[in-house]
Amino acid sequence: MPATLYDKLWDEHLVQTEDTNESLIYIDRHYLHEVTSPQAFEGLRHKNLRPWRLDANVATPDHNVPTDRGDAFNAELIKDQVAKIQVVELDKNCNNFGIHQFDITSNKQGIVHVMGPELGYTLPGMTIVCGDSHTSTHGAFGCLAMGIGTSEVEHVLATQCLKITKLRNMQINFNGSLQKGVTSKDIVLHLIKLIGTAGGTGHAIEFSGSYIKSASMESRMTICNMAIEAGAKVGLVEVDATTLDYVKKHSNLSDSIFSQACEYWETLKSDSDANFDQTINIDVSKIKPQVTWGTSPEMTIDFDAEIPSQEDVDESNHENLLLAKAYMGLDGSKSLQDLSFDKIFIGSCTNSRIEDLRDAASAIEGKKISKDITEAIVVPGSGMVKAQAEDEGLDKIFIEAGFLWRDPGCSMCLGMNPDQLKPYERCASTSNRNFEGRQGNLGRTHLMSPLMAALTAINGRITDPS
Amino acid sequence: MSNSIITGIVATFDRDNIDTDQIIPTEYLKSIKKFGFGDFLFDGWRYLDEGRLDMTADDRSKNNDFILNKEPYTNAKILLTRDNFGCGSSREHAVWALRDFGFKSVIASSFGDIFYNNCFKNSVLPIKLSKEQINHLFEVSNFAPVSFEIDLLKKELKYKDDSSYMFDVKDSLLDRIINNLDDVDMTLKHKKHIQAFEQKRRNQRPWLFDYSN
Ligand code: SF4
Numbered sequence: 001m002p003a004t005l006y007d008k009l010w011d012e013h014l015v016q017t018e019d020t021n022e023s024l025i026y027i028d029r030h031y032l033h034e035v036t037s038p039q040a041f042e043g044l045r046h047k048n049l050r051p052w053r054l055d056a057n058v059a060t061p062d063h064n065v066p067t068d069r070g071d072a073f074n075a076e077l078i079k080d081q082v083a084k085i086q087v088v089e090l091d092k093n094c095n096n097f098g099i100h101q102f103d104i105t106s107n108k109q110g111i112v113h114v115m116g117p118e119l120g121y122t123l124p125g126m127t128i129v130c131g132d133s134h135t136s137t138h139g140a141f142g143c144l145a146m147g148i149g150t151s152e153v154e155h156v157l158a159t160q161c162l163k164i165t166k167l168r169n170m171q172i173n174f175n176g177s178l179q180k181g182v183t184s185k186d187i188v189l190h191l192i193k194l195i196g197t198a199g200g201t202g203h204a205i206e207f208s209g210s211y212i213k214s215a216s217m218e219s220r221m222t223i224c225n226m227a228i229e230a231g232a233k234v235g236l237v238e239v240d241a242t243t244l245d246y247v248k249k250h251s252n253l254s255d256s257i258f259s260q261a262c263e264y265w266e267t268l269k270s271d272s273d274a275n276f277d278q279t280i281n282i283d284v285s286k287i288k289p290q291v292t293w294g295t296s297p298e299m300t301i302d303f304d305a306e307i308p309s310q311e312d313v314d315e316s317n318h319e320n321l322l323l324a325k326a327y328m329g330l331d332g333s334k335s336l337q338d339l340s341f342d343k344i345f346i347g348s349c350t351n352s353r354i355e356d357l358r359d360a361a362s363a364i365e366g367k368k369i370s371k372d373i374t375e376a377i378v379v380p381g382s383g384m385v386k387a388q389a390e391d392e393g394l395d396k397i398f399i400e401a402g403f404l405w406r407d408p409g410c411s412m413c414l415g416m417n418p419d420q421l422k423p424y425e426r427c428a429s430t431s432n433r434n435f436e437g438r439q440g441n442l443g444r445t446h447l448m449s450p451l452m453a454a455l456t457a458i459n460g461r462i463t464d465p466s
Numbered sequence: 467m468s469n470s471i472i473t474g475i476v477a478t479f480d481r482d483n484i485d486t487d488q489i490i491p492t493e494y495l496k497s498i499k500k501f502g503f504g505d506f507l508f509d510g511w512r513y514l515d516e517g518r519l520d521m522t523a524d525d526r527s528k529n530n531d532f533i534l535n536k537e538p539y540t541n542a543k544i545l546l547t548r549d550n551f552g553c554g555s556s557r558e559h560a561v562w563a564l565r566d567f568g569f570k571s572v573i574a575s576s577f578g579d580i581f582y583n584n585c586f587k588n589s590v591l592p593i594k595l596s597k598e599q600i601n602h603l604f605e606v607s608n609f610a611p612v613s614f615e616i617d618l619l620k621k622e623l624k625y626k627d628d629s630s631y632m633f634d635v636k637d638s639l640l641d642r643i644i645n646n647l648d649d650v651d652m653t654l655k656h657k658k659h660i661q662a663f664e665q666k667r668r669n670q671r672p673w674l675f676d677y678s679n
Pocket of ligand 1: 062
């Protein structure tokens, strides 16, 4: 029977299927962070259990760490007492149970989805889970990777398995090449606009087509990262030479093991006659830079298009539209280019990799940020990205333009650490969610690519990148 | 203990795409406990001031227009909403907050996948109905407070004395709520199986084991 990549990964990891339709799937890699793990460790203690397999787990704090730490920082120095408790609790749990952690003092610490692949903990063909919905990121390596809840974190710790039902298969073909100023972020935002935030619900989405084939691992990760914003728990890209190159560079597997693994990894693609429940073809050469105007990632438009009004949506959506417009403070604005911005955030597991920082830096070199911008921050996704960027002198470009150059963490992607929007502040953000209050109570988020965010910093407004 | 019937007041949220950030904002994710989130449910809509983890509902300035601040909805057990409820982040805190407030069931036309799964681990029953059925339920509950009765064994939602909808949900998931089953205990019954699988994997795919960098 011809099989999709998802089917193959599923079969490879199937421990057993119960008569109830649920299956036990073996988990190869489990990432942990400070926010969704404490209750899971508590559960283990309560049941008097130890983790099933220590070397499958890797932990790091990312969500609520401050990003202006500087050198010689440690968990005790976190000012927010509640955040400190979580970071210290992760230290304690990792020490007690013997789990490998890149803690807040490590120069490799970072957003778990940025850190994992670059340290070689994400390898093709793995099943990967984490108590975080953006685990879909790792699907870029031909992995079956998905976010799980805290009860499942406990379950994976205790049993090395996950009890799940199989998803359906969806294929998105991105064909063509990108216009100038368009990036992988625009492609995925465009997709979410097209199919909606529930468009992929119940599906694993495999991204393919000539654009994906030509895309870097960083770009593939950005796209798989936001599969969850299209409703899909799982995003996938087949393994090819680009994948193997990246893995060769980033893992420390011996040559003999690596070539043994490659034999298997090269089989990680959908059969040419595999059956998908749904296929969508998109010509990426027609896509313009995308920016969100509302409070859901599907509320996306071309950067120069008119903000939708009631006439543009069906009646059942009027209420959603009005609520979003009111929240975003768009009364009277016809286009995104009418809006003036207060803050700029370049970072998050979607767009804080080296390629993203290069893109943003290229747009601001030798320029200064607009006087209207009260704060512009760049937050590299990990210690490795930060070091690499500093090697390339990107930090200087940002700092000279007026940006703050920070330490790795989730930062302003979510209002859980000191980097937050104040009420009504408008932010150009490279993150993945523009939900109400996501970046801080009553803050207004516009999602876009690093390039667009950098240009918005310079001009104070959305600008044509071409 | 068997939990096969859910009855109670229905609170309505006439909105699509209510995400887990709305159900419980990130601020409260800093707790390391598994209980005590009820006061923070729908925080941004329920209160006028900004809350903190160490505050309770009594310390806060309430938005009196918000449904869960009005009688009898302060006692609501069932939430009726529209499309794609619980989309967004994987935080199980969203379900813990619904559970701690007192909700036993959420009825919607669709759910975020991770949220849907999390519900069953915490004895909250998510019920999927068609958009037409949801429309009808909104008509039934819009004018005056109503109660529904949900029979988990029959998979039946009674919304008036003589009217009901059947709903579909996997038996294995439903079982967890009815019989209070614990997943870890259930899986560990297959310990031998998992060990054998793992051993085979260790031989076939050695690069997956004992890696560090
Ligand atoms: S950067 Fe944002 S989306 Fe990514 S893991 Fe952190 S909080 Fe979640």
